[in-house]
Amino acid sequence: MALTHRPVPLAIVGGGAAGLFAASVASSRGIGCLVLERKARIGSKMLMTANGRCNFTKDITPERMLADIGEPVASFAATALRECPPSMVAAGFKARGLRLKRMVDGRLFPASGNAADVVHVFGDQLRDASVPLLTNCPVTDLQPVKNGFIVATRNFTLWARNVLLATGGASFPKTGSVGDGQEFARRLGLRVEPLRAGLVGCETNEPAILAMAGARFEQGATAALLVDGREVFHAAGEVEVEPWGVSGAAVYNCTRYAARQGIRSFALRMDTPEGSWLVKRPAMRPLKEAIVTMGGVALDEIDPDTMESRRVPGLYFAGEVLDIDGPTGGYNLTLAFATANLAVRSVRSKQG
Numbered sequence: 001m002a003l004t005h006r007p008v009p010l011a012i013v014g015g016g017a018a019g020l021f022a023a024s025v026a027s028s029r030g031i032g033c034l035v036l037e038r039k040a041r042i043g044s045k046m047l048m049t050a051n052g053r054c055n056f057t058k059d060i061t062p063e064r065m066l067a068d069i070g071e072p073v074a075s076f077a078a079t080a081l082r083e084c085p086p087s088m089v090a091a092g093f094k095a096r097g098l099r100l101k102r103m104v105d106g107r108l109f110p111a112s113g114n115a116a117d118v119v120h121v122f123g124d125q126l127r128d129a130s131v132p133l134l135t136n137c138p139v140t141d142l143q144p145v146k147n148g149f150i151v152a153t154r155n156f157t158l159w160a161r162n163v164l165l166a167t168g169g170a171s172f173p174k175t176g177s178v179g180d181g182q183e184f185a186r187r188l189g190l191r192v193e194p195l196r197a198g199l200v201g202c203e204t205n206e207p208a209i210l211a212m213a214g215a216r217f218e219q220g221a222t223a224a225l226l227v228d229g230r231e232v233f234h235a236a237g238e239v240e241v242e243p244w245g246v247s248g249a250a251v252y253n254c255t256r257y258a259a260r261q262g263i264r265s266f267a268l269r270m271d272t273p274e275g276s277w278l279v280k281r282p283a284m285r286p287l288k289e290a291i292v293t294m295g296g297v298a299l300d301e302i303d304p305d306t307m308e309s310r311r312v313p314g315l316y317f318a319g320e321v322l323d324i325d326g327p328t329g330g331y332n333l334t335l336a337f338a339t340a341n342l343a344v345r346s347v348r349s350k351q352g
């Protein structure tokens with residue numbers, strides 16, 4: 001059964017950070033769109049962010065953000081971030097009534113400390129603009145046709161002129177992000193980089209570390225990544241000792257660096273106000289526990305000025321479904337918002 005007799009101008013697959021931002025931009029620019037979401041509710045992963053507090057961006061310039069993100073993501077995301085800098089993300093939430101809290105390092109949160117308030121901003125906006133939102137509605141397939149795409153779900157198909165895949169990465173699969181968008185892309189002939197953990201904790205068997213389980217160093221801590229005893233990267237931020245190893249922002253940023261550089265064998269040195277510890281040959285925790293998924297739709301498959309597939313015109317991508325990732329501190333949500341914004345603006349300029 002086909003649901004539509006005329007094509008929907010834009011079908012957005014995924015009601016997470018990128019999909020909701022895209023729907024909000026589309027509705028404010030008069031582009032007819034609908035959102036198809038696998039889960040019963042929108043924004044499940046956003047609700048988990050920053051321990052439920054949602055660090056949604058960082059109050060820095062796009063240039064500084066790009067420098068912190070590093071290559072190869074920075075070159076790819078430059079147009080998107082310049083078109084939708086952190087200041088625009090913050091101003092957008094503020095204009096919709098969200099009160100913001102700024103940390104000394106520039107990280108921005110809702111003042112309530114409640115991620116649900118960020119998701120509500122999107123929910124309210126979609127309701128006010130009458131954007132159709134179909135929940136419990138996993139998309140199962142996508143076929144290009146002469147005038148757009150046939151988007152299949154379990155119970156119906158619809159015809160869309162353009163499709164935005166905003167299905168996320170593959171970590172915390174209970175939030176609905178299970179790698180579907182990468183699979184659809186693969187079926188359409190796009191190259192997909194292997195999915196792996198980006199920002200993630202490290203396991204160790206070392207008794208001296210495990211004996212400190214429960215310790216948490218919030219101030220003045222750093223983690224350093226050592227290869228053959230030489231420091232190749234270090235990051236400041238929280239360090240936590242877990243029953244299985246070490247976690248926290250400083251550790252996560254080290255594992256992201258190791259994953260991006262393809263470094264498999266390394267040591268971690270943690271420097272805290274209470275002492276320094278070396279974790280020899282730790283193992284990264286699995287992808288399902290990662291803050292961000294590394295890998296995804298290959299960046300050379302996508303036009304960085306439009307977020308449109310180079311092979312399949314009318315097919316757009318935004319957020320973690322792409323092989324993009326940033327450090328901790330609001331970078332990943334900002335990347336999702338900025339790539340979504342650029343995709344929708346490109347659909348708009350194509351419409352004329």
Ligand SMILES: Cc1cc2nc3c(=O)[nH]c(=O)nc-3n(C[C@H](O)[C@H](O)[C@H](O)COP(=O)(O)OP(=O)(O)OC[C@H]3O[C@@H](n4cnc5c(N)ncnc54)[C@H](O)[C@@H]3O)c2cc1C
Pocket residue numbers: 013014015016017018019036037038039042043044045046048049050051054055056057137138139140166167168169171172175176177178179180181290291292318319320321329330331332333334336
């Ligand atoms: C524990 C944790 C803490 C984090 N904290 C922060 C933070 O503080 N700041 C920050 O910037 N980033 C943070 N992140 C990262 C951030 O949440 C993600 O980068 C961001 O949510 C990615 O947005 P997205 O829209 O690409 O994917 P998602 O937000 O994962 O959304 C994808 C959506 O697509 C839906 N979907 C998937 N497949 C289908 C399908 N076939 N049909 C229909 N719908 C589908 C999913 O159900 C999901 O709702 C955190 C992540 C985790 C796991």
